[in-house]
Amino acid sequence: MVLSIKSGNIASVKMTFNKPNKTTNIKKIRFMKAEKILNISVDCVVFGYDVNTKSLNVLLINRFLESKGEVLVDDYVLTGYHVYTHETLDETATRVLKELTGLTNQYKKQFKAFGNPDRLTNEKDLLWIKNEEFNTRTITIAYYFLLKTEDVSLNNGNDKATWFPVNDLPILGFDHNTIIQEAYEDLKEKCLSEPIIFKLLPDKFTINDVQDLYESILGIEIDNRNFRRKLINKKYIIALDEKQVGVSKRPAQLYMFSLDIYNKMFQKNYLISI
């Protein structure tokens, strides 16, 4: 959306941002008695994996602010919004994702709160905040989502959302580079011990797809023969009666992941590995 606003110290302002537009928002507030908590927000690191380009991406939105023909701010930030008084933190995160992508029921994890007093105090952030209704001393609860890049259509028009490879991010507004970095660290760790890798892959995948994804996330090389054996032996990795189509070499066997079987088989092992 593009808005013309008069507010703060800046006389005439054009700005774009990922949030419900003012009119809709006011209606919503009157109807649901929703009130934003002005110093508490949720920011979402949306990880999307592109199985074709083998790229782990983060969804960012353009933060654009112009006054009297001068571009004041033009960079990228995470998607996020204030917590409403009536909702849980999880609900805020779910709402934010839905408003940006239309998606619900994606894997989501609250991984850390960021609350340094100086987290919103660089020059561009201050310019931006002047035109927003929020507090400089805002604490944000950060979540990350895991989904498939292909599930998100970026043709919604209004939101200037763009995928960036997680290893090739621009300098972001606020403390959002830090937030992504910490989300990524958490993802690296968690994908080793929980089957969340499959949240990033299509329902039908090849063993090599899984390996490529692990290599993308972890930045390492894995021996294909050992990896293949390991995965195939898992009861919850199920070979389908299907093979790849449209490939110009020997087509690979397709598999699926069964969360049901995983959960039934799962038993905490207390292996101490320090």
Next chain:
Amino acid sequence: MVLSIKSGNIASVKMTFNKPNKTTNIKKIRFMKAEKILNISVDCVVFGYDVNTKSLNVLLINRFLESKGEVLVDDYVLTGYHVYTHETLDETATRVLKELTGLTNQYKKQFKAFGNPDRLTNEKDLLWIKNEEFNTRTITIAYYFLLKTEDVSLNNGNDKATWFPVNDLPILGFDHNTIIQEAYEDLKEKCLSEPIIFKLLPDKFTINDVQDLYESILGIEIDNRNFRRKLINKKYIIALDEKQVGVSKRPAQLYMFSLDIYNKMFQKNYLISI
């Protein structure tokens, strides 16, 4: 401390709580220009291990509120306080621990934010909040600390702090049972892959001390012979020229943990165990 306060709907109130008393606090605010953020707090789960009784404990403080001779609230809660505008979340946690125990430089971890709209809405909580300066819609950033029970002297007089075994907690105020439960789950997980166990033990310990602690935390039995072999083979578990003293059976070898050696040896292994 014991305070007599007139505020809210309750005419004459006696209350005790773990926080800087009003006078000190106001002075501090004037001097440092400290201002509490009224809807953001930090709560601390202080885990303390008692190597003698082999008990993993949580430090709780008594929440007591009396009006006209009637006891309105008399239960336990975690220690916590509002975040000041000038401080980071980590600093808040450090401050809260120091005010309760006098301790600094203890292992600390931010593990989750709790922000359900109904988290402070049971009867006792509402009574309590009436006499406090904070918002019913408060979000708390929860930390846990790992230390030795013996390092905390509870004879400070004012604070009614008490150790409770983590597996035998009373019903707590606010959502503090939930918070402790989640801290405990995080601790269970983390102690398997990081050498944080040693934060709970004295500098000099026996192999059996470590095993007992693991068994306390995880609630499992471990084969002593296999566990011993495993630990002794670690380069960073260093045998000292000392043995236990004052035991009435064969005294055990004392060991120490070298974080230096651990860090030098440490290299991330990307073992995929899903």
Next chain:
DNA sequence: ATAATAAACGTAAATATGACGTTAATAATT
């Protein structure tokens, strides 16, 4: 038919784990 390519399978050594039996050292007791 043949070549090129990637998928898929195989093998052996090294390492780690789990289950259990045995020995050694010390303090208390006689």
Next chain:
DNA sequence: AATTATTAACGTCATATTTACGTTTATTAT
């Protein structure tokens, strides 16, 4: 001074897992 009780500490073997490679097979393109 010898004996006993008790806990610390060491040892062994079978099995499972990991690592490091070599080999075969199926498919498409030529």
